[in-house]
Amino acid sequence: MPERPLVWLLSAYRSESHASWVNWLSNQQDLPVRFRIFELPGRYFRWRIRGNPLSWMAEFRDALRQECPHHILATSMVDIATIKGLHPELAGTPVTLYFHENQFAYPVGDRQHSSIDPQMVQLYGALASERCLFNSRFNLESMLQGVAELLRKLPDAVPDNVVDQLRAKSSVLPVPVDTVNIDTVTIDTTPEKIDSTPVILWNHRWEYDKRPDRFEALLDAVGSRDIDFQLALLGPRPSKVPVELSRIRTRYADCIIADGMVPRVEYEALLKRAQVVVSTADHEFQGLSMIEAVSAGAIPVVPDALCYREQYPDCCRYTPGDVDDAADRMTDALLNGQKVDISRWTTASTRELWRNLMTYFSLPAGVTEVTNGSNSWDFYTG
Structure with a gap:
């Protein structure tokens, strides 16, 4: 039996929610793909969102000597545009960018300085990816609205239809949430x-x-x-x-x-x-x-x-x-x-959508008919 296609799973900021998602996905049984996981600790946010290509550079080069991935699934903290530039071997590898959050709708704290760098990382990453997935419609729409507002502020040489391009390849797929079986939970009744x-x-x-x-x-x-x-x-x-x-x-x-x-x-x-x-x-x-x-x-x-x-x-x-x-x-x-x-937002309802996405990852480049395109994993249409 041929080996299952390799998917690189990149998470540049291992916070609790991101870690839970990686762990859930990598522990699913009988998927048509296999994962190689690359993670960085969930600290030093500004450095992490700009520095992850540098932090991973040597590790990626070693990994590419062994096997190139068939697909890349990366969180939106990953500077995938820079990573593709640093590693020409990945130029033709399709990328799905997963947005747990977007920096266009993230409130800035009193002690934080405002910078568009995190937003630009996510914008370039979205443009460099084959598709973008969001964990809610609010996340998707606030990202697109934020991109539109940013582009209006830029002084010149701004391309047309950027938001339309992003919308065309974006869909919603929530993080699976395992429920608590309250029937098995005991409470002290003394x-x-x-x-x-x-x-x-x-x-x-x-x-x-x-x-x-x-x-x-x-x-x-x-x-x-x-x-x-x-x-x-x-x-x-x-x-x-x-x-x-x-x-x-x-x-x-x-x-x-x-x-x-x-x-x-x-x-x-x-x-x-x-x-x-x-x-x-x-x-x-x-x-x-x-x-x-x-x-x-x-x-x-x-x-x-x-x-x-x-x-x-x-x-x-x-x-x-x-x-x-x-x-x-x-x-x-x-x-x-x-x-x-x-x-509807729990694992019982979203598991099959994620399996459909993994099936898509396993297919030869350009094939969509088997999974009915993005409809098979979109939360609102799948």
Whole structure:
């Protein structure tokens, strides 16, 4: 039996979500392709997005002496245009660029300097790729809108139809999210542990783009309505404790049932207990932790923006920045909320789309009929 075609899987920034995607994909059984994985640590963002071709240069040269890939699947952090220039052997290798995020819609923090370099890396990468995949329609549309806005600002010699070219080769394919089997999750039911007070879950990074300040304001607004709740404050946090987290710890000390990163078994038990999972984010391209919590039964309370419009009904979405509206949604979710079906965004529904994409990767160059073109892996048309 001939060996399966080789796909290089390039991830230039191994953050938690990117790592989960790489691990899931590489662990799938009976795919028509095999992977060679190249990753770089998820730190030093500015250096990583500009420097990955240099960091990988020697490793790629060694790998190319052994075997050229049939296809390249790279994250949008990968400077694939420069990589192709440094390695002529890859000039004819088709590339699929996967956008977990796009730098055109990523908010800039107060301590960060504004630069178009990350945007240009992604623009050149998209133009140099055969196709571009995005984990949500919001991600795709915000990228194209951002490209159009950037091109309008450039002084001269800007080609026509760049956005049209990108749209023609772009489609949506979410990261698969494994659900929690709540039937197998056990919760401590000893008398002193039993408490029917509803749990509000926060399971995001405690960083500026997730807006913990708005979460704090939302808790204060709900608390002022004399509604009892418990808090599970999860998600990674920086070494210097955010002021919002410090104030929440002080103000709601008696309500907190979990605070910090917890073992997976405990995390799943908290998902099962949660009545509400909340987001106050300024940016979210797919919202993996939200999907995971909602699939376990938590009721989402999210901004009416970002990827959330594709995922959750109107009753779960509040006007962004409107604390009173958010508090109304939270109150309703705590007292009367109905569970939401998020199954379409989970592994059970997206696995086959990813398998179709891998089948396409395995075909000779230019062949599309067998997989019915991009329709076979597009989330909205496949």
